[in-house]
């Protein structure tokens with residue numbers, strides 16, 4: 097059992113600006129140059145603490161904005177690699193479960209300090225190059241959100257351990273927050289280095305051993321994050337990093353009786369596939385695997401007739417087009433009252449048209465490229481379809497160019513039909529569908545927002561009329577797990593806006609919160625009776641006096 101100690105009180109990691117003349121600007125430039133000039137390395141699996149090359153298909157990991165520049169190679173995990181990872185996770189489990197909470201937490205607190213300090217530019221530059229993030233977008237991801245996940249999770253986990261039941265005289269009740277009885281499979285998306293690192297490390301903090309499969313397109317930063325964790329003292333076999341598309345890996349991992357949980361972030365379709373696979377194996381498992389998945393979104397901004405046009409314009413630009421619209425939280429549908437659109441629509445379209453997307457090594461760019469060919473093709477197809485739809489106009493953008501990188505211009509689709517697929521389908525790119533509604537139709541519009549898409553991740557109401565904001569807050573109660581009033585629907589901060597959504601957007605276990613950490617512990621209740629009874633008779637059984 098752990099002593100009740102007090103870990104350092106977390107505060108959010110300060111966000112650097114990288115403005116001209118700042119020290120961080122010179123440091124990141126130097127690191128971008130260094131990494132760009134380094135010859136591509138093979139990024140091995142790390143199984144049981146050992147680098148493991150494997151024999152699977154070789155895949156290039158490239159810079160999305162300059163796809164001829166190869167950062168590294170990975171090999172897709174085979175059934176043999178998967179078996180080795182399962183064996184390593186199971187072998188490390190008893191010792192890790194017996195390791196005190198403080199020792200487990202120390203690994204993450206040290207990792208957070210390394211990330212905040214000496215590794216800061218290295219991971220930020222890797223995220224920029226591998227995932228095509230502007231320096232500002234990399235900064236709020238890794239380092240900042242990742243440091244926050246690690247520091248806040250330690251504090252939240254300590255609160256969980258400290259919450260104990262009441263005891264009555266003569267009895268001591270305790271809760272033993274055990275790790276799950278098996279291993280956890282963490283499957284992570286391309287778009288956030290912080291999410292990719294949080295998914296294996298949250299269960300690890302609670303005493304579980306983990307198989308971590310990052311996205312192939314995030315493998316470059318993931319490999320460096322794994323190195324950082326090892327430098328912070330992560331014991332061998334506690335997290336086993338296995339690369340690839342996950343198909344062969346899942347054949348083995350999902351069929352293993354010791355699968356105790358899946359910690360997933362990615363598309364709704366992939367999570368549903370995994371859920372079905374688990375269901376088909378349900379009678380094999382020793383426990384019911386915990387399934388935690390944060391998935392897709394079709395996130396909205398609703399502008400009431402009282403909206404401040406400048407606030408709305410900024411929320412739309414940042415919410416829809418930062419990181420090329422590749423955030424699960426990105427605004428991809430907007431409903432704007434006609435009187436407001438008349439005042440800000442042209443300015444908004446002009447600003448969107450002028451946003452600079454390009455090579456993220458040029459710090460003057462607002463954004464970079466889409467992550468890969470698949471994403472590019474999906475967005476091109478969506479724009480091509482929109483051009484053929486009678487009730488829709490491509491109000492700005494629509495340009496696509498994959499000659500050097502997977503570039504799609506910020507695109508606004510204006511539609512008279514708010515039930516069009518552009519208001520319901522997640523394209524995961526810089527495409528915003530806008531419907532301009534009559535000012536008097538605010539009530540109907542809110543109901544439309546609630547029912548058009550299957551997702552419920554994030555959304556915003558922009559209004560200076562507080563009654564209108566309150567009405568939206570009420571009608572859209574189930575339409576978003578993260579709801580914003582007079583702000584963009586992106587940019588949740590750990591410890592401030594716990595993040596996640598329901599309906600088609602996931603299990604809403606709120607990454608970076610106590611609720612999430614609770615999923616990685618299997619609580620045992622212990623009752624100890626100091627002077628136990630020695631007779632089974634109860635007073636009511638005594639004979640009445642005659």
Ligand SMILES: NC(=O)c1ccc[n+]([C@@H]2O[C@H](COP(=O)([O-])OP(=O)(O)OC[C@H]3O[C@@H](n4cnc5c(N)ncnc54)[C@H](O)[C@@H]3O)[C@@H](O)[C@H]2O)c1
Pocket residue numbers: 283284285286287288291309310311312340341342343346361362363364365366367369390391392393423424425522524553595596597601602
């Ligand atoms: N709700 C959230 O918090 C959140 C956060 C980030 C991203 N997302 C969502 O993620 C999606 C974009 O990310 P993506 O393109 O990486 O998603 P994706 O579903 O294509 O891939 C996610 C991960 O699943 C893996 N995968 C796919 N099939 C697998 C299988 N059979 N076995 C094991 N692993 C498998 C992928 O290789 C990747 O590592 C979007 O839908 C976005 O909304 C959601």
Ligand SMILES: N[C@@H](CCC=O)C(=O)O
Pocket residue numbers: 287288422423424425585586587588589595
């Ligand atoms: N938590 C991030 C989104 C993560 C998904 O991609 C945000 O709030 O913008």
